[in-house]
Amino acid sequence: MEHIVIIGNGISGVTAARHIRKNSDKKITIISSETKYFFSRTALMYVFMGHMKFEHTQPYENWFWKKNRIDLKEGFVTTIDTDAKSISCADGSSLSYDKLILATGSKPNKFGWPGQDLDGVLGMYHKQELEKLEELAPNNSVCKRAVIVGGGLIGIELAEMLLSRNIPVTFLVRESSFWNGVLPEQESQMINEHIREHHIDLRLSSNLKEIKSDEHGKVKSIVIQETGEEIPCDVVGLTAGVSPNIDFLKASNIKTGRGILVNEFLETNCKDVYAIGDCAEQHKAIGLRRPIEAVWYTGRMMGETVAQTICGNKTAYKPGHWFNSAKFLDIEYQTYGWVFSERNKRENESYFQWHHASEKLCITVSYDKNSRLFLGINTFGIRMRHEIFDRWLTEKVSVDFVMEHLADANFDPEFYRTYEKEIVLKFNEEHATNIKVKKKSWKRIFSTNY
Amino acid sequence: MDKNSSFALSNPHKVPLNNTQKFGFGLGIIGVIILTLATFNIHAEPKGIFTLVSIALIVVGAVIYARSTYLQHPAGIKNNHVYFKTISNRGVWGWALGIVLTLFYVLLYWFPSYLGLGVDGKENTGLVVMFDSLSMFFKGQAASQWFVYGTLYTLAILSLGIKFMYKYRHNRYQLIRTVVVILSQLFLAYFIPEILEGLNTERTYFAKDIKNMWPLNYYFFEPWHLDNMRNGGSLGMFYLVAGIFMFLVFTPIITYFAGKRWYCSWVCGCGGLAETAGDSFRHLSSKKLSAWRLERWLIHAVMVFIFVTTAAVLYGYFTGNGEIFGLSIYNTFSKPYGFLIGAMFSGVIGVGFYPVLGSRVWCRFGCPLAGYMGLIQRFKSKFRITTNGGQCISCGNCSTYCEQGIDVRAYAQKGENIVRASCVGCGICSAVCPRGVLKLENGPEKGRINPKEILLGNDVDLMDLLNKK
Ligand SMILES: Cc1cc2nc3c(=O)[nH]c(=O)nc-3n(C[C@H](O)[C@H](O)[C@H](O)COP(=O)(O)OP(=O)(O)OC[C@H]3O[C@@H](n4cnc5c(N)ncnc54)[C@H](O)[C@@H]3O)c2cc1C
Ligand code: SF4
Ligand code: SF4
Numbered sequence: 018m019e020h021i022v023i024i025g026n027g028i029s030g031v032t033a034a035r036h037i038r039k040n041s042d043k044k045i046t047i048i049s050s051e052t053k054y055f056f057s058r059t060a061l062m063y064v065f066m067g068h069m070k071f072e073h074t075q076p077y078e079n080w081f082w083k084k085n086r087i088d089l090k091e092g093f094v095t096t097i098d099t100d101a102k103s104i105s106c107a108d109g110s111s112l113s114y115d116k117l118i119l120a121t122g123s124k125p126n127k128f129g130w131p132g133q134d135l136d137g138v139l140g141m142y143h144k145q146e147l148e149k150l151e152e153l154a155p156n157n158s159v160c161k162r163a164v165i166v167g168g169g170l171i172g173i174e175l176a177e178m179l180l181s182r183n184i185p186v187t188f189l190v191r192e193s194s195f196w197n198g199v200l201p202e203q204e205s206q207m208i209n210e211h212i213r214e215h216h217i218d219l220r221l222s223s224n225l226k227e228i229k230s231d232e233h234g235k236v237k238s239i240v241i242q243e244t245g246e247e248i249p250c251d252v253v254g255l256t257a258g259v260s261p262n263i264d265f266l267k268a269s270n271i272k273t274g275r276g277i278l279v280n281e282f283l284e285t286n287c288k289d290v291y292a293i294g295d296c297a298e299q300h301k302a303i304g305l306r307r308p309i310e311a312v313w314y315t316g317r318m319m320g321e322t323v324a325q326t327i328c329g330n331k332t333a334y335k336p337g338h339w340f341n342s343a344k345f346l347d348i349e350y351q352t353y354g355w356v357f358s359e360r361n362k363r364e365n366e367s368y369f370q371w372h373h374a375s376e377k378l379c380i381t382v383s384y385d386k387n388s389r390l391f392l393g394i395n396t397f398g399i400r401m402r403h404e405i406f407d408r409w410l411t412e413k414v415s416v417d418f419v420m421e422h423l424a425d426a427n428f429d430p431e432f433y434r435t436y437e438k439e440i441v442l443k444f445n446e447e448h449a450t451n452i453k454v455k456k457k458s459w460k461r462i463f464s465t466n467y
Numbered sequence: 468m469d470k471n472s473s474f475a476l477s478n479p480h481k482v483p484l485n486n487t488q489k490f491g492f493g494l495g496i497i498g499v500i501i502l503t504l505a506t507f508n509i510h511a512e513p514k515g516i517f518t519l520v521s522i523a524l525i526v527v528g529a530v531i532y533a534r535s536t537y538l539q540h541p542a543g544i545k546n547n548h549v550y551f552k553t554i555s556n557r558g559v560w561g562w563a564l565g566i567v568l569t570l571f572y573v574l575l576y577w578f579p580s581y582l583g584l585g586v587d588g589k590e591n592t593g594l595v596v597m598f599d600s601l602s603m604f605f606k607g608q609a610a611s612q613w614f615v616y617g618t619l620y621t622l623a624i625l626s627l628g629i630k631f632m633y634k635y636r637h638n639r640y641q642l643i644r645t646v647v648v649i650l651s652q653l654f655l656a657y658f659i660p661e662i663l664e665g666l667n668t669e670r671t672y673f674a675k676d677i678k679n680m681w682p683l684n685y686y687f688f689e690p691w692h693l694d695n696m697r698n699g700g701s702l703g704m705f706y707l708v709a710g711i712f713m714f715l716v717f718t719p720i721i722t723y724f725a726g727k728r729w730y731c732s733w734v735c736g737c738g739g740l741a742e743t744a745g746d747s748f749r750h751l752s753s754k755k756l757s758a759w760r761l762e763r764w765l766i767h768a769v770m771v772f773i774f775v776t777t778a779a780v781l782y783g784y785f786t787g788n789g790e791i792f793g794l795s796i797y798n799t800f801s802k803p804y805g806f807l808i809g810a811m812f813s814g815v816i817g818v819g820f821y822p823v824l825g826s827r828v829w830c831r832f833g834c835p836l837a838g839y840m841g842l843i844q845r846f847k848s849k850f851r852i853t854t855n856g857g858q859c860i861s862c863g864n865c866s867t868y869c870e871q872g873i874d875v876r877a878y879a880q881k882g883e884n885i886v887r888a889s890c891v892g893c894g895i896c897s898a899v900c901p902r903g904v905l906k907l908e909n910g911p912e913k914g915r916i917n918p919k920e921i922l923l924g925n926d927v928d929l930m931d932l933l934n935k936k
Contacts, residue, residue, distance in 0.1 A: 028861070036921075060862035067548040068899075073863045076876060078756060156481075181547040183482060214541055313860045318925040325929070335926035342858050344901040347543030347637075351858070351903055400903035403856025403923055411927065428855055428906050430897050432639040459910050 020044045021327060022104065022114035024094050028313055029294025030120030031055045032320025033327075038085050040328040045086065046112065048104075050093035051143055054079060058122075059313055061147050062174045066181040071144075097269045099287040116327055119266075119277055119285070119292040120320070123259035123311050126167075130255075132228030137236030138253045141175045150178070153252050157184045160251040164188075164239050166225045167257030168195050170343050173208075175254045176217050177346055187218040187248055189225055189241065191257075201358050201381045203370050204397055208345050211377055215346055228253055259311050261296040274298050276309045281333040283323045291326070293319035303336060305355055312341060338410040339393070340403060348377050353406035354393025356383040366392060369416065369447065371440045373398075380440065384416035391416045399436070400428035405462065417452055420444050424457040482548060487535035495528030495626075497521075502619075506582060506594040515600030522622055529626035533633040542637035544899050546868070554822065555747050561822035569819030576810040579612040606665035617657060620740060624652045628743040640894045640907070644733055648742055651678065651734040663702065671695040673703060678734050680713045682773040683836040685809050689801060690784045719843055725909050726850025727840035728892020737829060740818065741870060742893060745826025749870035749895065752825030758872055762832050762889065769808055770835040776800040808833065827870040831889055841888030849909040850892065851916075852885035854878060856923035859904045865896035879904050882922035886915055 021037055023030040026049035034045050060074040082089050092106035097117070105111035125140025127133045137153055139146050154160035163179050165172050168190030176186045192198060195212065197205040212219045224242035231237040238249045261276035272278045272286040276298030283291045294316035299308045318336050325332040342351045357366060367386035372379040378398035384391050391414050394406065405426040409419060419426075423437040437454045445452055484492065498521035501511055511517035537545060554560035574581045583593020591599055595610050598618060602610035628649040635641035660675035673695040674684055681687035687710055696703040721729045731738045741749075752758075783789060783796040790796060817829030830837050844850060852875070859882070865875035871889045875896045878885045885896075885905070897905040920933035 039920075057861040057863060059860040060864070063546075063862065063864060066546070067551040068546040069863060069867050070550050073867045076861045076863065076880060211541070314857055314924055317857075317922070321921045321925055322929070332926070332929060335929070337924050337927050337930075340856070340858065340924060342860075342902045347541050349901065349903050400855070400906070403858055407856065407923055428853075428903060430638065430640040430894060430906060431908065432643050434639070463911060463914055 018042065018044045019115045020046065020113070021116050021118065022112055023047045023118040023120055024104070025049060025120035025122055025294070025296075026052070026055045026089070027058060027120060027122050027294060027316065028055075029122075029316035029320045030118065032317045033118050033120065033293060033324050034087050034320075035085070036321055036324030037327055038087060040324065040330075043327075044088075046088040046090055048090045048092055048094055048106070048112075050091065050107075051145070053089055053091050054082070056144070058142070061141070061144065062178050065147060065150065065178045093265075095265055097266065097271065097290075099270045099290055102289070115289065117290045118323060118327075119271075119290065119296060120294045120316070121262045121265075121296045123295040124262040125171075125255055126258045126260055127255060128257065130166075130225050130228060132230055132236070132239075133255065135228055135230050135236050135253075136234050137251060138228060138255060140255045141171055141178075142259060150252070150254075154179060154182060154184055156182055160184050162187065162248070162250040163252040163254060164248055164250045165254040165256055166239075167255065168192060169256060169258060170196075171259075172254070172256035173212070173345055175256055176212070177215075179252075179254075180215060180217065184252075185216075185218065187220060187250070188212065189220050189223045189239075191222070191224050193222050195219070195221070197358055198360055199358055201356065201368060201370070201395065203372060203379055204350075204381060204395060205358070207372070207377055207379060207397065208348065211346055211348055259295070261298065261309065263296055281335075282326055282331065283319055283334050291323050293323050303334070306336070306339065314340070338407050340407070348397055349400065350395065350397050351401055352393065352395045353401065353403065354383070354391070354410050356381050356393040356395045369444055371436070371443050373436065378436065382416060382419065389415045389417060391419045394419070400430075402426045402428045402462070417450060420450075420452045421455055422461065424454055425462050427457070485535060485539075488532055491528045491531030491533070491535060493528070494524045494531065498524030498528060502594060502597065505597045508583070508593055510597070514597050518597045518601060522618075525622060526626045526629075529630050533630035537633040537636065544901075545634055546899065549747075549750060555750070557751065557823060561748075565820055565822040568821065569815055572810075572815040572819045575612055575616055576814060582612055582615070584612045585609070605661040607668060614661075617661075620736070621652050621657045623744045624736075624739045625649055627746070628739075631743050631746050634746075635898060638894075638898050641898060644894065645742070647733050648739040652736055652739050655734070656736050667699070667702060670699050670703070673699055673706060675706060676736070677706070677709055677713070678730070679736060680710055680718070680836065682714075682770070682777065682839070683735075683737070683834060684710075685773055685776070685804055685835075688777045688780055688784075690780065693784060718840060722840045722843045723848050724850075726848055726890070726892050726907075727837065727844045728850070728890070728894075728907070730840060731830060731837055731891035732893040737813065737817065737834065738827075738891060741821075741826040741830060745821050745870070748821045748826045750825070750867050751823065752827060752831065752870055752872035754866050754869070754872050754874045756874075759874075762872070765832045766834070766838040766841070766889075769812075769833050770838040772804060772808065773835045776804045825870055825872070827872075827891070830891060831871050837889070837891070844890070845886060845888040847912075849912055849915070850886075851908065851910070852878075852890065852897070853906045853908055853910075854882055854884050855902075855904045855906065857882055857925075858902050860902055862901060864899040864901060865905060868895050868899045870895070875905065882917075882919045884915060884917050 021043050023034055026047045030047055034047055037043055037045055054075050056074040057076060063069045064071050092108055092110060094104050095107050097104045103111055103113040125142050139149050154163060162185045164187045165175050166189045176188055179186050194205040195208045226240040226242040228236055229238045236251060236253055238247050239253060240247050263273050263277055266273055270287055271290060277285055277292035277296050278300055279285055279292050279297045280300055283293055285292050295311040302308045319334055322332050322334045338354055340353045365385050365387060366383050369382045381395045383393045391409060420441045427435055441452055441454050501517055501521040550556045580586050583591055583595035585591040591609055595612055595615050598610035598615045602608060602614050628645050632642055632645050655678050656676045663675050673692055686692050696707040732742055779791045779796045779800045782791055812833045813829045820828055859879040861876055861880045863876050869875050871891055873887050873890060875885055892907055894907050897907055921930055
């Protein structure tokens with residue numbers, strides 16, 4: 018029986034395993050050094066905040082693996098011999114494989130800051146880091162202030178985590194406004210405000226110069242590059258992005274760039290070795306996507322795809338329309354299609370934006386200013402229907418069409434106030450159009466063609 | 468201690484209460500203490516006034532506490548520390564509360580004299596006597612333990628319902644739903660029945676909470692109850708006809724259009740208590756597959772039990788027989804049902820065990836009305852929880868906070884809608900989901916249940932190929 022070995026039990030590795038099991042009888046082994054059972058990395062914050070216990074982050078009960086004949090092995094893989102088709106672990110054990118899937122995920126970036134390895138400095142990626150944070154910052158008497166370096170999605174989650182323990186947080190963001198490399202200015206500004214509303218000490222345009230140590234090798238303070246200001250703190254969270262977790266491959270024949278290089282079939286340069294998820298780097302970026310996409314959804318989709326290939330239905334990784342979501346403290350964010358920030362906007366891209374007068378709700382619709390083709394939407398505080406936007410993107414509808422049918426796309430809970438009329442009114446004013454919003458129609462929502 | 472379980476050892480990161488919170492909490496506690504002392508026959512005089520005072524203290528205290536707790540932060544999901552607090556994580560306070568509640572129910576059902584009910588013509592004492600003047604006011608008679616219970620029950624729904632509304636103030640579904648829950652309890656279950664009782668003192672008792680229909684109200688078809696309704700004049704006839712109509716016509720129709728939520732999490736008294744007072748315990752329900760198995764077995768067994776019991780009782784009523792197939796109808800059917808299910812299950816376990824088993828034990832494992840509506844919801848209804856394409860990140864908030872122990876994530880992460888008999892439509896899974904994945908809605912039946920091979924977001928051709936297979 019063919020033996021499929023998967024390194025990494027995150028969403029990509031586990032999805033691959035599940036789908037291989039669905040489609041075949043192959044022997045499957047998943048190896049991981051982090052935990053025995055799959056858990057949802059995206060939920061780590063909720064464990065720290067006391068919303069959940071760690072066991073709640075595990076999407077499958079422990080009996081699931083045995084029942085589905087997926088062997089779980091705990092261990093850290095140190096070497097891969099692609100000629101002998103075998104791998105060995107730090108504890109000396111080894112395994113041979115017929116097909117190998119690398120799904121080793123990411124690790125937090127460290128940019129060579131002085132003091133980055135001191136006691137009290139940590140990233141927020143693995144479960145071990147969460148446990149360390151629990152030790153370092155159980156409450157605000159042990160940790161009197163924390164400094165977070167890097168204004169991305171994980172940074173703001175870490176800030177929220179610390180806030181839940183009433184720990185004062187200073188948040189260093191390199192950009193002039195939160196995440197404005199990705200978000201349009203209107204939205205980025207709103208998030209700045211929201212961060213401050215939560216009493217987080219947000220420092221924009223601020224880089225870390227160094228982390229200073231006390232006499233025991235523990236963090237004492239940090240210094241800001243731009244101002245030279247020294248901020249005393251007990252914990253420093255490094256959340257300036259992640260990069261593929263591939264150091265252990267250095268000695269192998271597997272070709273790497275920033276990540277493990279793969280072709281469209283997720284194959285590496287070595288026969289029968291595949292890479293998926295955060296650790297994979299496409300030779301050629303797909304569409305407007307980046308060659309490395311460190312998000313949950315793409316890891317899952319690659320897992321689904323590679324399983325097809327391994328089970329004999331050779332399938333290229335062809336992700337559909339881009340989508341993503343996140344939550345900035347209390348504000349939910351969803352995006353469908355492409356909306357680039359002002360900084361990265363393409364030349365043909367034009368925005369239509371709406372912002373609620375008093376509440377933290379806003380949208381940006383991006384469209385082609387020549388053809389009026391709808392390109393994408395960002396929503397903050399308003400939920401949208403994935404399926405509808407996916408369909409509209411496939412059907413290449415115009416921005417006017419989107420406005421007219423906006424009610425179909427709303428996914429907010431029942432009884433929520435809706436803003437389509439207000440939004441379209443503003444659109445009409447700005448575009449000299451006379452669009453009337455159609456009432457939500459179940460028929461349209463469930464039909465495949467308009 | 469299992470090192471995976473929320474780091475229990477390094478724990479308690481206590482968040483101290485601020486002064487306003489302490490003040491509100493203190494007021495509420497004083498209210499509770501007045502009533503507790505009364506239970507031990509230490510009465511504050513005049514009793515009638517102090518009963519009202521303690522009720523007011525509890526309501527006002529809850530409001531002050533809730534305002535201070537929730538308004539100090541921007542609106543949003545506030546589940547911080549739920550698993551650190553001993554009251555909401557089966558810790559010391561949780562067990563203590565569970566024991567006290569259980570004890571209260573045991574006394575209420577089987578030893579009401581310990582609560583101060585005057586038996587054999589004696590005057591009320593203890594807790595019950597405190598409520599005499601309120602009872603006099605409504606119906607000109609001394610309080611019974613059930614009157615006390617009804618009043619306290621309503622008080623719990625009101626005060627903790629207001630707290631719930633502060634907690635979810637950003638969520639209009641929760642706000643509107645909770646207003647309805649509170650009003651249903653206040654008027655349909657409390658004021659209207661008590662006032663009607665007062666207007667009909669010469670007639671014998673029958674149930675006047677119109678929404679508390681059979682089989683949840685298991686004695687509806689008992690001979691004594693049928694007789695009392697029949698002898699209850701036009702009001703009695705109204706309740707008799709309405710009760711049957713509610714069950715046979717109204718309930719299936721509304722459940723078809725909106726799911727069982729219209730009842731279970733909008734108007735039902737048991738559900739009302741679970742949604743308000745039980746909110747702090749909703750996450751304690753078991754999400755295990757084994758619990759689901761038990762649930763399906765148990766709830767349908769109770770349903771069969773009450774159907775058989777009622778059939779036997781009605782047979783006895785119309786034939787005048789005390790026996791069916793040589794079995795005593797009372798001793799074989801009515802009495803065991805009343806004791807095992809009516810009192811033990813729905814009362815003692817159902818509410819007493821809130822802090823241990825979660826807030827919906829009865830609704831999930833026992834309630835035959837929920838079971839009946841569940842079958843409709845599962846097989847013939849427009850209601851579903853729609854999963855938003857491929858947006859789920861498997862975080863588990865939805866499953867954790869589902870009071871019915873539904874593993875919502877198991878569906879959401881597969882891109883499938885949630886269509887489950889037990890879902891009471893509380894909407895909390897949708898509220899706590901950080902990615903906007905879940906929406907409760909009533910839509911066309913076609914496509915309601917939508918198993919998928921792979922999720923939205925992947926290659927369109929591959930999705931077509933596999934999902935149509
Ligand atoms: C706090 C946080 C919040 C996030 N929130 C979101 C979000 O909201 N939305 C979103 O789209 N994405 C989010 N992400 C990103 C998302 O979690 C990742 O993209 C995803 O988990 C990657 O999955 P993966 O399977 O590729 O790798 P991972 O989940 O990293 O799994 C890889 C596993 O392999 C193990 N491993 C690595 N090397 C070895 C070795 N040599 N031997 C043995 N085992 C090894 C690792 O220990 C790890 O357990 C978040 C990430 C973090 C850290
Ligand atoms: S599935 Fe959601 S709506 Fe239904 S009972 Fe559970 S939490 Fe409530
Ligand atoms: S809460 Fe939302 S994102 Fe999290 S598992 Fe449930 S549906 Fe998925």
